[in-house]
Amino acid sequence: MGFLQPLLLPFAALAAAPIVIHLLTRSRARQQLFPPIALLLRIQQNTARFNRWRERALLAVRTALVVALALALAGPFLSGVGAAPDTGGNEPTAFVIDNSASMLARSGGSNLLELATEWVQARLAGLEGRVHLLRLGALEPDEASLASSDLDALSRFLKDTRPYFGAVRALHGIKEALGKLPEGGHIYVLSDLRKTSWESEGGAIKLPDNVGVDVVDMAAVWEGASDGVVEMRARPTRHGTEWDLNATVALGPGNGKPDAVVTLRAGSTTVGRIVLNRTEGNLLNAVAQVAPPVQGEALLAEARLAADDLPHDDIRYFAADTRTALRVTLVEGEFGSVPLEGEAFYLSKAFLKVPRGGTELQPAIIRPHMLEANTLKATDVLILANVALASLPKESLAGIPDAVRRGMGLILFMGKRAESAEYNERLGAILPVVFGGEQAVDPVPGQAGIGLTAVNWGHPLLEPFAGGTQGGPSLVRVERYARLQPISGRGAVILRLGNGDAYLVEGRAGAGGTLVFASTADREWNDLPVHPAFVALVQQAVFYLAVQGSPAGPRNVLAGERVRLAWPDPAARRVAVRPPEGESFDLPVQTEGSRAWVEFAVPGPPGFYRLGGVPRDGDRQLVVAVNPDPRESVLERVGEAEIKERIVGDVQLRTADRALMGWTTGTGRQDLTPIVLLLVAGLVAGELLLGNPR
């Protein structure tokens, strides 16, 4: 026997109340002078015994009534009644449980995942032979499934089923279950049928004739409503002196609540609490600016919506390393030709005036042959300005892609020494563009070159230019450039030339990022260096890349995502990880030469994971923010027709409502509430009868 709302069960303790009242008032009968007492005595002699029993019965009825009311409120049900599915108790059976984060949607006192595991548990007792239990969300194969005929082991597996906050694939789970039933059988899939977890995986699954699939729609019992989905971004502004925390909320119906409250926190401080008027479907932003507590320490921020019936998308975490200094290595390809006109001259000016309190820029200007492999390890952002790649040491050139993937930022300025073919060949693996050779701008009478325009002035890189209203890059004139062809899916154009060609393209490669300028960092091909926008744009570019690519790897990951985090101490064997809740665990430190790293992946729960345990003086600690996969927040559901398109054969879609009450054989969970209510009605009638004797 179980209860849908077990939290109401303690109200049964109120059953003590009638007993206490009975004991307290037993000796407190009202006294009444009554002359014809002789008549009463005669009658009472006949009824005294009956009255004694009546009082006891009344006490019992009242006590039982309180208990029955508490039981009725708690929603009693009997599970395991004739627990065998209708396919028979000895048929091979597999249960596929969707343990994705969206199954945490609360329905009454339980969430959908708990209801699903209870449902399976109720049916295990009636099954014979090996039963296969599969979880859709799991990091390791041994966590994903269990085949056993031991009821205790199966029960433990069910009990240990934790929510998985990464993305899950239902069809993959069904394929796995099919593989475990080579001789046929029945598969039960318990899922909330969200579209993103039922995406087609290239062709339909064709069920053998001897396999039936029952898909149980768990979301049918969910009567709650999502308050909204919150997403969060954060980025440094003003050279690291401030950070913008930006929460984006897609508001849901919210159970009729008039507004949604977003709380932004940095560390342990609430930095913003914004009330958003609810208009369903609207995307609203909540922004707060904070100063990082101490330069060099991690910035931990979170955006939180008031918890609703779907809790997993109400909070997002963000972690970033703040840097006391950024090491910028500037390689000038045309070094020394005209000292006051070269790229190094202009770029070095760009690093001089960094606002006080911000992150210090430590530029190192070198010639191409001076770029050593070790230099790359100590560099946060590498700038190659008009560099012929052949002039770089081979070992260093080969190390650039790896360094970028580990988190180094790379900025390329083109020029006559930078040969497109070489760049395509040597750095093509990490670049977001394909270079198409040098291109001169068609001369326009009365104009020197063509201007620039932003694809999106809201891009973080263009933040210093206030949405394009303060001139900035739009005043730059370009006379010559290298043609950039952005690679689909890898490159995003930030600035375009007036003729539509790309001027500035960004891309990601592993943990690092790249920015490619189509023209030069001196005045040879354009006049960018002599515009006020140049200093701001270069500084912003350096910060932008440095924040994206921490030397230790990404700080913001999704649950289930496996990332490599550089670990500064190669001598360490293991790294302790302190999760936001639960017990700490260890990760092995892997080494290769002088490099050390740990591979990090967790199924959840979301929050800040601290690698390195509790930091002491001098100890290094990395903090990684783990968030649920955003696909878990898409509540659009897959329909029966789509399910039958993707699974061909004996497929039945059941609603959880019927499933929970025993839809296949009229067994499973039997709702006892009507019976208890009948009992309550009977007890009330008994109370009225005994309490008001006529």
Add this chain to the structure above:
Amino acid sequence: MATVLLAPEKLERLRSYVLRTRRRVTGTLTGIHPSPHYGASIEFREHKTYSPGDDLRYLDWKLLAKTDKHYVKQFEKETNLRAYFLVDASGSMDFGTAGATKFECAATLASALSFLLLNQGDAAGVAAFREGSRSVVLPRARSGQLRILHELLSAVRPQGGTGLLPTLQELLPRIHRRSLVVLISDFLDLTPEDLDRALAMMRQVRAESAVFHVIDPVERSLSFKGRTEFVGPETAARVLAYPEAIRARYREAFARFVADVKAACLANGVEHAELSTDEPVDRFLFRYLEQRAVHQGVTASR
């Protein structure tokens, strides 16, 4: 204690009523009640064969002419009445839920009837009795008798048992035969046998007897609610009960008790009337006098 006298306007109205006995009574003065003796009133009673010495003024000459026999006419004698009001002053009478206690109603009734009788020239006396104690004022027709009766009734505090039989045993020998004996009580601590004996004793003195059975409405209905411990006023008896549970049986038992009292009265030739404490005494009294007059075939008022 509340007054046991009716309001002056009620008493004034009472002056217009008369109370005649149904049976012949012997009084010392001329009055309005029939006497067993023959008298000189104008109301013819019977003929009697003439005997020497009879007053020839009453010889029926017309009958002598028709029958040639000598008869003399005899006439009724009307005399006054001695009335004894025996008022129960036991503890059970000190109970009332409708404003007045049963004793107050009984005393008021006795007082009012005394007023009526004294007003029509009869003698009235009162005995307030309880177990081991009696306060008695013998019947007199003198002026000031009403005040004495009133003082006695006002001074009595009902308590203890009833003690009806000892009271009757003591008082009845002192009661003149052919008088009026009125017993006002709730009869609650009497066994049926004791009640029978008491009524038989009243019958033996050949007096006209009347019983007023005083009842409080709650005694009739047991209209209490909830768990109640009932306490007897005359004994230490206690009963813990839910009135709702025993109400029907109690009402039945009480009705049987009232019926038994009434039956015993009728069996002993005693007039019976129920006086309820929720009915004003004056209204009861006027109703009673009118009904009694109807039964006697006379008018209740002068």
